[in-house]
Amino acid sequence: MIPATEADRAEIETFLRARLHQAMFPLNNLAEHGMAGGHDYAVSFWIARQAGQITDVLTLTQGGMVMPLLPSSNFADAAVQIRGRKLSGMVGPVACVRGLERQGLTDLPRSVDADEPQFLLDLSNLSVPAGTGQLRPLSEAPADVIKSWIWDYDRNTLNAPLARLDARVERTYDRYLANASHTVLMDGQTPLAMTGFNAQLPETVQLGGVYTPPELRNRGHARRAVAVHLAEGAAQGVNKATLFSASPAAARAYRALGFEKVGTWTLILFKEAAT
Numbered sequence: 001m002i003p004a005t006e007a008d009r010a011e012i013e014t015f016l017r018a019r020l021h022q023a024m025f026p027l028n029n030l031a032e033h034g035m036a037g038g039h040d041y042a043v044s045f046w047i048a049r050q051a052g053q054i055t056d057v058l059t060l061t062q063g064g065m066v067m068p069l070l071p072s073s074n075f076a077d078a079a080v081q082i083r084g085r086k087l088s089g090m091v092g093p094v095a096c097v098r099g100l101e102r103q104g105l106t107d108l109p110r111s112v113d114a115d116e117p118q119f120l121l122d123l124s125n126l127s128v129p130a131g132t133g134q135l136r137p138l139s140e141a142p143a144d145v146i147k148s149w150i151w152d153y154d155r156n157t158l159n160a161p162l163a164r165l166d167a168r169v170e171r172t173y174d175r176y177l178a179n180a181s182h183t184v185l186m187d188g189q190t191p192l193a194m195t196g197f198n199a200q201l202p203e204t205v206q207l208g209g210v211y212t213p214p215e216l217r218n219r220g221h222a223r224r225a226v227a228v229h230l231a232e233g234a235a236q237g238v239n240k241a242t243l244f245s246a247s248p249a250a251a252r253a254y255r256a257l258g259f260e261k262v263g264t265w266t267l268i269l270f271k272e273a274a275t
Contacts (some may be wrong), residue, residue, distance in 0.1 A: 001078055002046060003045070004046060004047045007037065008045070009030075009079070010023070011269040012057055016057065019204075021120050022263070023127040024199040024201070024204065025059075026067050027199070027201060028201065028206075029043045029059075029061060029063075030043050031108075037051045040063030040248050041058065041061050041062070041063065043059050043061055044059070044061075044062075045057055045058065045060075056074045057070075058070065058081055060082060061260070062246075064087045064088035065088050065090070065091060065156045066089075066090040066092075066100070067090070067091055068088060068092050068097060068099075070096045070100070071129045073095075073105050075102065076151070077102055077272070078100055078103070079100060079105075081155075085102070086271065087105075088124060088270060089110075090105075090229075090230070090266070091268070092263040092266065093266070094263070094266045096109040096269065101268070104222075108131070110270050111159035111269045111270060111271050112158055112267055112269040114246070114266070115263065115264050115265070115266050116245055117261050117264055117265075118243070118261065118262075119243055119245060119251070119254050119255075119262065120240065120241070120259065120262040121230070121241045121242070121254075121257065121259040121260070122239065122240055122257060123230055123231075123234040123240060123241060124234070126257060126258050127227070128257075129222075129224050129225040129227060131220050131221070132192065133185040133193075133221065133224065133225075134186060134228075135183050135185055135186075135229060135232070136184055136185075136186045137183060137193075138177060138182045138183060138184055141186060146173060146190050146194065147169050147170070147196055149211050150173060151165060154169065154172070155240035158269065163207045176209075181200070183193065183225070185222075185224060185225035185228070187200075192212070192221040193210070193211065193212040194209065194210065194212075194214055194225065195210045195229045196208060196213075197227045202237060202238070203239050204239070205225060205230070205232075205238050205240075206241070207242070208244075210226060218249075220253075221227040222234065222253065223257060224256075226253075226257065230257075241259075244267075
């Protein structure tokens with residue numbers, strides 16, 4: 001694989017868009033932060049070619065997140081490009097992540113190591129359930145409540161270290177507000193559930209950060225929040241949505257909205273930056 005330059009950008013985008021539901025993170029980061037650096041989500045690419053056409057793309061964010069999309073199973077060559085760099089984690093299709101992991105990364109300590117089903121929905125098939133509450137902008141929900149939800153999600157789902165958790169929550173909350181990416185299902189002044197887009201393009205969105213507090217679970221609040229948020233996206237021209245399910249209960253809720261499983265996704269977060 002060879003380092004890509006800005007001259008390769010259009011061809012990389014074509015390659016990634018041909019595999020859109022697998023490539024939302026690199027495409028979103030590229031659109032938002034580019035290839036020049038200066039932000040943790042800015043991206044660098046390495047590419048492999050055969051007969052003049054790109055066959056594999058390896059993405060690395062400035063913050064150390066590896067995003068492999070390697071249909072040719074070009075794992076050994078890809079591993080050479082990241083060896084010796086500080087890595088914060090890996091995310092992508094299971095075959096790509098696990099294949100790359102086997103190239104000398106299997107012994108690195110990690111806080112998250114999960115294979116999760118990936119789902120895809122054509123929004124023309126979206127089923128919006130009736131229920132309590134209306135979707136409101138994040139800014140209209142009590143900040144202390146939302147921050148407590150983010151704290152719980154990051155600690156208990158992502159195993160974020162306690163020493164840096166409060167600062168991490170503040171950054172996440174500020175990012176959600178700045179990007180207008182997350183919304184809250186509210187019954188009057190009472191927040192019920194949160195949902196958001198952790199990557200979005202004009203035609204496709206990827207959901208993330210879906211959360212209901214423990215005392216309000218199993219009442220369909222998150223399912224309704226997701227559905228209404230997607231219906232709003234559809235009204236603005238979005239036609240597909242993808243997401244990953246962290247639990248069987250969540251998977252059942254997503255299937256009820258019309259989502260269908262299309263693959264398996266792997267998320268690995270290293271405890272400390274790997275070298």
